[in-house]
Amino acid sequence: MKTFHHISLTLLTTLLITSLSNLQTCSSNNNNINIQLNDDVLGLMVFKSDLHDPSSSLSSWNEDDMNPCSWQYIKCNEQGRVSELSLDGLSLSGKIGRGLEKLQHLQVLQLSHNNLSGTISPSLTLSSTLENLNLSHNSISGQLPNSFINMSSIRFIDLSYNSFAGQMFDGFFQDCSFLRRVSFAMNMFEGQIPSTISKCSLVNSLDFSNNHFSGNVDFSRVWLLSRLRNLDLSNNALSGNLVDGVSNLHNLKELLLQNNQFSGELPKDVGFCVHLDRIDFGNNQFSGELPGSFGRLSYLRYFRVSDNHLFGEFPQWIGNLISLEHFDLSNNQFYGNIPLSLVSCIKLSKIFLRGNGFNGTIPEGLFGLGLEEIDFSRNGLIGSVPAGSNRLLETLTKLDLSVNRLKGNVPAEIGLLSKLRYLNFSWNDLGSEIPPEFGLLQNLEVLDLRNCALFGSIPKDICDSGNLDVLQLDGNSLKGPIPEDIGNCSSLYLLSLSFNNLTGSIPKSMSNLNKLKILNLEFNELNGELPMELGKLQNLLAVNISHNSLTGRLPVGSIFQNLDKSSLEGNYGLCSPLLKGPCKMNVSKPLVLDPHGFDNQMNPQTPRNESSESSGSIHHHRFLSISAIIAIAASFVIVLGVIAISLLNASVRRKLAFVENSLESMCSSSSKSGAPATGKLVLFDSQSSQDWISNPENLLSKASEIGEGVFGTVYKIPLGSQQGRNVAIKKLVTSNIIQFPEDFDREVRILGKARHPNLIALKGYYWTPQLQLLVSEFAPNGNLQSKLHEKLPSSPSLSWPNRFKILLGTAKGLAHLHHSFRPPIIHYNIKPSNILLDENFNAKISDFGLARLLTKLDKHVMSNRFQSALGYVAPELACQSLRVNEKCDVYGFGVMILELVTGRRPVEYGEDNVLILNDHVRDLLEHGNVLECVDPSMMNEYPEDEVLPVLKLAMVCTSQIPSSRPTMAEIVQILQVIKTPVPQRMEVF
Structure with a gap:
């Protein structure tokens, strides 16, 4: 039907143009209007x-x-x-x-x-x-x-x-x-x-915002456009200095230059553009002080210069900006006191001073304004937290005063901030109890009170709102039990109470926290057994219960069975092969160990000290019972050992055959047919087509071939007259590739829009009915496979910083594919050979979305693809039909983590056995010696506090159950937490 429609439209177009030509040839003065x-x-x-x-x-x-x-x-x-x-x-x-x-x-x-x-x-x-x-x-x-x-x-x-x-x-x-x-x-x-x-x-x-424009901007010419009211060059890669002369733009209202590479001092005459309403110079390389002429901008509502190299005292002229609503000086080198004149900005709603050197106290009058967001974090402010006015209580949504030197009680009025969603007082010296009024904050989502010298107990109603996502109370002097009401925090995904003096047992109600992902309870005085109900928390990604007095078995399920020694040590009563010391369980003795226990319970009058004969008889029975148990247990262990050794190779063979056998049961969809059109070359972002010859297939030769994969062969091709610039051309396999040109064009363009720093950019394609080529960015450092497994002995090994950079970059690229497109773009084939590296060892994912170009999942193609990805394939791919989602990429990413950390391949064949890397690392992790598997070529030059959690993350990513694996967005967050220095780690949440 579509083919017929296409032919009909083409025929109609031809007829209309023909008719038009005929009419034009017959034109005359009499019928000129009709024509x-x-x-x-x-x-x-x-x-x-x-x-x-x-x-x-x-x-x-x-x-x-x-x-x-x-x-x-x-x-x-x-x-x-x-x-x-x-x-x-x-x-x-x-x-x-x-x-x-x-x-x-x-x-x-x-x-x-x-x-x-x-x-x-x-x-x-x-x-x-x-x-x-x-x-x-x-x-x-x-x-x-x-x-x-x-x-x-x-x-x-x-x-x-x-x-x-x-x-x-x-x-x-x-x-x-x-x-x-x-x-x-x-x-x-x-x-x-x-x-x-x-x-x-x-x-x-x-x-011209949000493009890839680069090069120097001559602002002396731009300032000549005297009628200009709005100039937006933001989010490019532009450079140059803002020379004086902007005052020529008398009508200028918006000047937006953020997220570029502009440098030098700010123009001194910018304040003479008196109609300016919005200025954004953020995230550039500007230096020097703020020009005093800014104080003339009485109509200015939005002012942002964050993330530059500006310095100087807090500008006293700030009080002149009576229309100011948004003010951001974050991450510069400003210093001095916050002036009282700031209170004159009565319309101010958002103020960000983060990451400077401001000191002194916070002006009390500032908290009398109708502010929505306040961020004064990472400065040197002293004094106490001011009490808020009635106006502030109705408007404030974010308050961040972290990493300062504030002291004193938190005002009780804080509990009346009805719209507050984010509250962070961490890394101060408050020296007070947690105000019970915090439980009144019905919209609070993040509460961060780490390292505030807090004492007393955790208020039982701290989660009364039910909206709290993050609760961090680490590094204080809190005591008493964890309140049973913690189970009311139904929205929590991060709970961190470590480095306190908490006592008592872990409440069973914590098992109600179904969204919990991170649980930190280390370095407290908690005791008793871990509630078995915690095993129901399937979303847990990280747990640390070390250095307490906990006893008994670990919960079955969730992440508890995969915790390493560092997350458990210091609990001498816990039952784990990773720990030394007695295993203590607070359970009643079984009847076989105390045959008279039941009688004693029924008859409490029976004396404990019987005759020697009776006593000896009881002792004899007890001895025999214990001996019998030991004998049975030993026999059971021996039998298990024999069975395990006998079935080891069979188990491995089944794992390897798992993928191969699954290919027989995969479903395939029918392909679309259509009349082929003429060949064409389409370039998305090249400067011009002059650098290309008319027939690109003539560029392909054996000498330019650099790799071959399931979807085709890759060639390195110089880009015409542009010296030193190369592109990669993939010659696609012809089997089952979409042959209808409009559909092929549509699918390739979707992939061409998937632009991200960690994705190989698709630059265009060449199409004929017999040949399809994809033109993409060339990565000069080859692929990760060659750096890990195919390098010469004399070549340097990848350093841990580069390995971590590759992991994080790959995670960000996959997260973009999974979360920025609907439906998500699934790679299906994550492995080192598809992770390319640029000149700075930044990861660039290649071959993403190529399955979209297949009209059906050809058995031969899929079989070759899975054979080439052996060890990376998620278990759910072996089913009667291909019912998979993006979690199969997460599995492949988890295996790639193991490969990067260990330097080993996912499957290695020995003379007598086969090593499955995933199982090997999991076994080492369970026995507390996982660092033995780290790639020796790194010569121990790696931080254990990064390698260990990365390996744990790999274990979670390679869970056999897809729903137990995290999303790629969550993985990016976790990796960022792992890499961030300890005092700042949890701030990404």
Whole structure:
């Protein structure tokens, strides 16, 4: 049906263009108007033929109607010619075709908020009368043709939120005398911003944000655009200095330069742009002091200069900014007192001073404002926490005063902050009890009171709200039991009470914390047995109960059976092969050890000291019973040992055959057929096609081959005239690759949009019915497989910092694939050969999403893929049908962790046995000597406090039950916690 539809549209387009040509050849003065009308009708019908209209929004467009002015979404001028075409938000898909060329009087073209895709033909030229062009919020890709728009007439142009790529022609804005507004935001443009933009003297809004623009910006030219009101260059890789001269922009309201590489001092005359409403210079390399002219900006509402190298005292002129709502000086080198004049900013709602050198006390009047967020953390503030006013109690959602030198009681008014969600007083010297009023905070999600010199007990109603996600009370002097009411904290995923003086047993109610992921109770005085009910907590990823007085067995299930020695040591009554010392269990003696125990319970009057005969008889029976138990136990152990040795190789063989046998039971889907189109080369983000020959398959030779995988062969190809620049070309296997060109284009473009620093960027493709090539970024350091297993003995080993960087980068890349796309992009084949490395050993995941290009899961292809990934394959892949989700990638990632830490392959064959790396590490972990498996080539140059939790994470990732494995987003969080220095570790939560 789709093939027929495609042929019909093609035939219609051909007929319409033919008719148009015939009419044009027959033109005369008498019927000139009719022919012009035919131009518009035929042009619109050709344009419509390239679209898919699911809602039939264009049903009124009829080629038999020679007056398009009555059609919906069309407006005409006084001469009856089409002057406006507005199709915003109609869910149209397809491409922008050649029919628009016939609309020679078009002034407004608005196609925003649709699903248009494909590239724009380099020869397509819009009307010279066009004034307003809006193609925003689509999926249009490729380069922007130089002749697409006649800049001599254009006033407004919005191409934002598409996938345009490549460099822009420097002369693009050469003739822009009428241009008022430009937005190219949220695309993939690269290279320099055209310098001719300085010729657009009437422009009032420029938005080039969220692209890949780079190079130096000459702000002396930008400041010449005196009509400019909004300038947004944020989120690129631009550089340069902000020279003085910005005061020429008398109407400037927004100046957004954040997340670039701008440097030097801030312009001293910026305060003369008195209409400025928003300034964001954050995350650059600016230095020096804040210019005093900032104090003139009485209309300024948003001011952010965080994450730079600025210094100096807190500006006294801050009180002049009476309209200020958002103020952020975080992570610079400012110092001195917080001035009382800040209280004059009566509209202030968010203030961030984190990571500077401010000292002195917090002005009490500041807590009288209607603030929503306060972050004064990581400074040197002293004094006490001010009490909040009624106004603050109604507005505050975040309060972070951590890592200062504050003292004294926490004001009871804190409990009245009805909207507070985040509260952090950690690393201060409060020296007080935990205010019971904290239980009144109905919306509180994070409570961090670590290392605050707190004493007393944990309030039993601390979780009355039921919304608390994070509770951290480590490093205090808290005593008494953990309250039974802790079970009411149903939302907790992090509970950390370590390094206190807590006593009593761990409450059974803790088993109600079904969302709990991290539990830290180490270095307390807890006693008694661990509640067996804790084994129900299937989401637990990390537990530490070391250095207490706990006894008895570990709970069955969850993570408890996989805890290592460091998480258990210091509890001499715990039953674990990892610990030395007696195993104490507070249970009644079984009847076989005390045959008269039942009688004694029934007859308490019976004296304990019987006659010697009776006593000897009892002793004899007890001795025989114990001996019998020992004999039975020993026999049982011996039998188990024999069975284990006998079945070892059979077990291993079954594990290896597990994947192979599963291939027979996999389901496959049927492929789509369609008429092949002509071959084409599509480049998403290359500068131009001049660097490519017309037939890319001629580039492929045995000499340029660098690898071969299940999906095809990879070649390293130099990129034409660009010296030293290479790309990788994958020649796909032809078996079952999508042969319908539109479907192939759509799927490849989805993969092309998966841009992330830890993903290999897909740059384009070449398609013919017989050959499909994928063009992608080239990684100069090869793949992880070669660095781990195929390096020469003389080559240096990967250092632990590089190994950890690779792990974290891979995790971030997978998290992007899993969580940024719906449906998620599943890799299916995570292993070192698919982890490429750039010049700085940053991980780049390759071959992601290639399964999307298969019309069916061919048995031979899947078999080869699984054989090449032996040891990485998740168990759920061996089932009657391929019912898997992204957790199969988590399993492969877990095995890759083991491979990076140990330097060994996932499966190794010896003369008499086969070693399964996952089982081997798990066994070492259970016996407390897991460090024996760490790659010896690192020469013990690794931190144990990073290696051990990484290995534990691997064990959780390779759980046989998919639902027990964490998500990749959670794995990124855990790795960041592991890498962060101890005092700061839990802040990522």
